[in-house]
Amino acid sequence: MGSSAEPLVVLEAQGLSIDFPADGGAIRAVDNVSFTIREGERLVLLGPSGCGKSSILKAAAGFLKPSAGSIALRGRPVAGPGPDRVVVFQEFDQLLPWKSVRDNVLFGLKRKPGLSAAEARDKADAAIERVGLSRAANAYPHTLSGGMKQRVAIARALAAEPEILLMDEPFAALDALTRERLQEELIGLADSLGFTLLFVTHAIDEAILVGSRLHLLSAHPGRTVATFDVSELGAGSWGSPSFASVSDEVHRILFGGAGRRAPRSAAGQELAHV
Amino acid sequence: MSDLTAVWRSVSQRRDERLPIRPRWRNALQSPALRRALILALLALVWEIGARIQNNPIMLPSFSQTVAALLDGVTAQELFASSLASLTVLLKGYLSAVALGLALVSVAVANRFARDVLTTLTAMFNPLPAIALLPLAMLWFGLGEKSLVFVLIHSVLWPFAVAALAGFETVPETLRLVGRNYGYRGPAFVAQILIPAALPALLTGLRLGWAFAWRTLIAAELIFGVTARQGGLGWFIFQNRNELLTDRVFAGLAAVIAIGLLVDGLVFRTIEAATVRRWGMQK
Numbered sequence: 150m151g152s153s154a155e156p157l158v159v160l161e162a163q164g165l166s167i168d169f170p171a172d173g174g175a176i177r178a179v180d181n182v183s184f185t186i187r188e189g190e191r192l193v194l195l196g197p198s199g200c201g202k203s204s205i206l207k208a209a210a211g212f213l214k215p216s217a218g219s220i221a222l223r224g225r226p227v228a229g230p231g232p233d234r235v236v237v238f239q240e241f242d243q244l245l246p247w248k249s250v251r252d253n254v255l256f257g258l259k260r261k262p263g264l265s266a267a268e269a270r271d272k273a274d275a276a277i278e279r280v281g282l283s284r285a286a287n288a289y290p291h292t293l294s295g296g297m298k299q300r301v302a303i304a305r306a307l308a309a310e311p312e313i314l315l316m317d318e319p320f321a322a323l324d325a326l327t328r329e330r331l332q333e334e335l336i337g338l339a340d341s342l343g344f345t346l347l348f349v350t351h352a353i354d355e356a357i358l359v360g361s362r363l364h365l366l367s368a369h370p371g372r373t374v375a376t377f378d379v380s381e382l383g384a385g386s387w388g389s390p391s392f393a394s395v396s397d398e399v400h401r402i403l404f405g406g407a408g409r410r411a412p413r414s415a416a417g418q419e420l421a422h423v
Numbered sequence: 424m425s426d427l428t429a430v431w432r433s434v435s436q437r438r439d440e441r442l443p444i445r446p447r448w449r450n451a452l453q454s455p456a457l458r459r460a461l462i463l464a465l466l467a468l469v470w471e472i473g474a475r476i477q478n479n480p481i482m483l484p485s486f487s488q489t490v491a492a493l494l495d496g497v498t499a500q501e502l503f504a505s506s507l508a509s510l511t512v513l514l515k516g517y518l519s520a521v522a523l524g525l526a527l528v529s530v531a532v533a534n535r536f537a538r539d540v541l542t543t544l545t546a547m548f549n550p551l552p553a554i555a556l557l558p559l560a561m562l563w564f565g566l567g568e569k570s571l572v573f574v575l576i577h578s579v580l581w582p583f584a585v586a587a588l589a590g591f592e593t594v595p596e597t598l599r600l601v602g603r604n605y606g607y608r609g610p611a612f613v614a615q616i617l618i619p620a621a622l623p624a625l626l627t628g629l630r631l632g633w634a635f636a637w638r639t640l641i642a643a644e645l646i647f648g649v650t651a652r653q654g655g656l657g658w659f660i661f662q663n664r665n666e667l668l669t670d671r672v673f674a675g676l677a678a679v680i681a682i683g684l685l686v687d688g689l690v691f692r693t694i695e696a697a698t699v700r701r702w703g704m705q706k
Contacts (some may be wrong), residue, residue, distance in 0.1 A: 229603075230603040231604075231606055234604075235604060242597050243601050245619070246702045246704050247620075247698070259605075260606035291703025
């Protein structure tokens with residue numbers, strides 16, 4: 150990387166369109182969406198339900214084939230799923246119930262070439278420690294709370310050291326307090342590790358907190374409406390005037406009305422419920 | 424202050440004394456194992472009294488006579504050899520059926536036509552008691568172990584295949600995505616994701632198959648018994664009935680029940696406790 154040049158592009162989507170088969174034809178879920186994510190950047194896809202944000206993430210992960218356009222990881226077109234793009238899902242059952250916390254994290258490392266068993270174990274333990282679950286390393290997932298399960302999923306993704314982390318509303322199934330804790334922890338991890346992140350959510354506050362850039366999408370079909378640079382607004386900026394003005398602006402763009410601010414402890418502004 | 428404490432202690436002690444204390448035998452009845460043992464003892468008692476009133480050991484030997492037959496050295500030895508013979512044949516049929524079932528199901532999971540074939544076959548053969556195929560098996564394979572194994576495979580294959588197919592088809596989508604995401608495909612995907620995720624259903628199928636196989640084998644051995652040198656348990660029962668050694672017939676029946684319960688309660692329950700229950704996949 151040159152000292153003056155911009156960071157390298159990790160993931161690039163160009164003219165991305167995604168169709169789903171429906172009776173008698175196809176329904177367009179995503180229409181001509183383009184974005185680039187550079188090293189260390191945290192791009193948030195934000196929009197109401199039906200804007201195709203999860204489909205875009207699935208296409209980036211290689212689970213879905215776009216009907217037009219392209220997605221490339223470091224210049225190579227995405228052909229299928231792979232451990233260089235690890236997904237953290239919303240569902241708690243993304244953990245393998247038959248493996249302990251440590252073995253779940255190790256599961257993500259086993260297919261990594263040139264990694265000895267001892268190295269893998271060290272990496273796994275380090276990742277578990279990073280999310281504060283060292284005490285529960287030998288526990289089975291069914292004994293953990295929802296928040297702990299999502300922490301394990303994040304640890305597993307971090308240990309695999311992917312080029313880019315893909316998160317599909319990872320905190321949506323958590324209660325408000327746990328969600329807030331995990332958002333802060335994620336921002337802390339991002340600051341210390343500097344990973345590249347594609348994050349999907351429908352909560353405006355979460356998007357501004359977690360993201361360094363927002364990509365707003367409209368629904369039916371998903372189209373790009375606007376992009377925001379919110380890299381200045383991280384943990385601790387919630388409630389500040391600049392945070393509020395961005396939040397209002399996002400709300401105005403997505404709904405055309407004035408922003409309605411709810412107290413943060415009530416789970417922030419969730420588009421689906423407004 | 425200390426006076427108050429003393430008063431309080433005496434009052435609370437008195438209250439403790441006044442609490443209705445459950446008799447110890449009532450507490451013991453809370454244990455299911457003990458209750459079951461009690462029921463068994465009661466049944467044995469009824470049996471013993473009934474047999475003594477009837478007083479015809481050829482028609483109905485008493486409980487004590489049956490126990491005596493079980494403990495008799497010669498009978499015990501014969502019973503052991505017969506059980507071993509039965510279990511050997513059973514294991515051959517059971518294991519080949521499970522292997523065959525897994526092969527069929529893996530093809531069925533991958534291919535829609537194969538799945539239709541499998542579901543049609545299982546629907547067809549499920550209502551057919553495997554033992555009904557024994558005459559045909561004897562015609563095809565003769566009076567020997569082959570016929571028994573053929574019938575055993577039929578008794579295990581279809582119920583196991585149904586359970587296994589259902590198990591594989593209900594593996595959560597998220598788990599499949601996670602497996603593919605971390606680069607697992609082909610055999611590694613099957614071994615690391617599909618089989619463990621389907622394990623509760625697979626164990627149910629194995630358990631069901633075992634119950635069917637055991638009953639089918641004993642019934643088949645009653646029709647023709649001797650394979651190789653040693654007859655099985657069914658044959659033991661049949662032969663002793665011919666010689667009117669009814670106490671030994673009862674001993675044979677007791678052995679059938681005991682082995683059936685032992686495998687189910689010990690083998691399968693232990694496997695379940697060590698796997699699906701421990702992992703919270705089954706309550």
